[in-house]
Amino acid sequence: MTPKPEMTPETLTAFRRAEKTYMARDPPPSLAAVADLGRAAGDVPGARRLRLERDLCDPPPLPFRVFGQRRPPAYALDAHPGLVVIPAALTAEAQRWLARKCLCDCAQPPNRTNLDPFFAMPPAPLFELAGRAGPPPLVESRLLAGSIDPGVTRPRDPFYARPAAPSDLLRQLRWCTLGWQYNWRTKEYDLGAAPFDAELGALMQSVAAAAAAAAGGPRFSSQAGIINYYDERASMAGHVDRTEADMDAPLVSLSVGLSCVYLIGGRTRDVEPTPLLLRSGDALVMCGESRLAFHGVPRVLPGSAPACLTDPEAGTGDAVADRYPPWRQFAAYLAAHRINCNARKCA
């Protein structure tokens, strides 16, 4: 038997090499080569300022000021055609609104989460249950109850085989699907549909329309989406979102909370990716060619969330505040997590 060849850095693909660099823990990587379009776009090789030909707020998607500017600076990168980055697109209030949407309105049935196969999820947002005073209502384990669906791999971690407190489940929340429900096992949208939050859909549409008018590929509607919840050590491996039948329509992606290093590559992992710094409130739109590009999040940056989120009183006066738990509960979560919410057209 021939021994397996050592995977030397030379034999790794360019994408994998970059992932390893930015995932390293000891020592942590230098961020000197990470492109900062929000603060130093002039230093980024191949970055071009795009002229938005449409206002972001045309028509206004929500009844308060969502975008910092009607036509904020937006950037394209020569090496990744079709990608549009709009740094600091969202106002502080809109970032708080998005965090509330992603943690409360959207993260509950009928939308699915990574926890559904293993727990009998209550018909309420975990985030709200986790913040309630008094002894928490425990959530039943489907493993323990024997009601786990056939074909689902049983996790080894004993956490999944015991009733769990909502606050412990919230720590394990990794994703939630919106609209057409994506099945990670079959890699198809075959789990039926839940209504896509109308307000969130309007916000996504606003960003898609302005970016697509500048970069091509105007058709967009929020048919499906994913919310990703990252703790400080979480990452997302490089992939292409290729399940959607309509791969010409843009994919819109909004982030709040901690900053991250986002890698954008090309059609294969051999294309050298560009590391981008994405901050809370940035919008990213994958149009045209970049819709087929490998991308991922190798690193979240602890301590990088803005004060407009982490100040315990920051959201107290917001128009929607009384519909949600007190802001201090969000502030604590956002100081230690990144939330990414993305939407795509499927058919």
Ligand SMILES: O=C(O)CCC(=O)C(=O)O
């Ligand atoms: O978190 C991000 O910015 C990327 C998420 C992503 O690529 C996805 O959900 O497909």
Ligand SMILES: [Fe+2]
């Ligand atoms: Fe993706």
